[in-house]
Amino acid sequence: MTIRRNPTRPVPIGNITIGDGHPIAVQSMTATKTQDIDATVAQAEALRQRGAGVVRIAVDSTKDAEALAEIRRQTTANLAVDLQENFRLAELVAPHVDKVRYNPGHLYHHARELTWQDKVKYLIDVAGSNGCAVRIGVNCGSVDPAKKEKYAANDSITPMLESALEHCELVDSLGFHHFVVSLKDSDPSKVVEVNKRFAEQRPDVPLHLGVTEAGMPPDGIIKTRIAFEQLIGKGIGDTVRVSLTLPNPRKPEEIDAGLEIVADIQAGRVRSVVRFDDTKLNIISCPSCSRVENEAFVDLAAKVKEMSAYAQDYAITIAVMGCRVNGPGETDDADLGLWCGPAKVNLKKGEEPLGAFGYDEILPKLKAELDALVDAKKRMSTSTL
Structure with a gap:
């Protein structure tokens, strides 16, 4: 099967x-603490040897940046850095990496006296001076607040698209062209729609594909395959990440899944259904990366999946997030959300906080809320008969 790829620039x-027609690169992210240099190097090398084209590392402090310098000396992996909210760390990390990723929705947390344009100009100047590529990473749960306010609450796609296009226009105007874009959501159908719309308007910009918070295997792999088959099969997508919730050390499994999906699509082996079944229970959970504040998050996600199995025939979404970066925003759209901190788990019902509970007491609290939702669904179903 020959797929005619979008004519994106190199x-x-x-x-x-x-x-520019180069092989689709499969990426992953280290799940170790960045300051644990030996463990991070070992995982980066394991990913590289498994076939990772790019390995991403989270940096959230000057100590992380200092550790990154040593990590760079000990691995030949192509390194990308995830800056989170602290964009000023760029100048500390850029000399040691090959790509810098920033999230437009996170540029509002620091230096609020500066415009987002000033912050992007700074990032691009640093990246250009150090020969780094840039990823403009737009996520469903952390979109520019001003963009969200312009559209109805049920339209999460247009704000993401506008944000990406706006940032591309600015970066282009700065004379910098070594950038890629990602537009991610936990819903495969939204990933397909937003990336298709972007590719129609900017077919020249390489796209990094992924379903954010895809969750645990096999569901997380299935969701990702659904999106990738409908995008890569149409020539859209130049690099991919399969984001899975897995115990440490496990990151090579993301590479295996990504390589298999890409190979299947390019060989014409289409395995998925057309779309994810949104009439059923949907568990979304973020990949257990180095930002996770308590490794108990991974076990909790598995327990939530097991506990909630009785509700599998109801259209209910439960989100289990492992850190402060994804937790607050990306649980808002779920019916029930768990935002896991170092010692407590924040329970939410939509955007409403219900309290913070210990890891050993959160499951009964969650089940009580899930029971109430299931009962409400049953009553609604009965009343429509």
């Missing part, structure tokens, strides 16, 4: 190039 990332 973007060098270390010793590989994405876009």
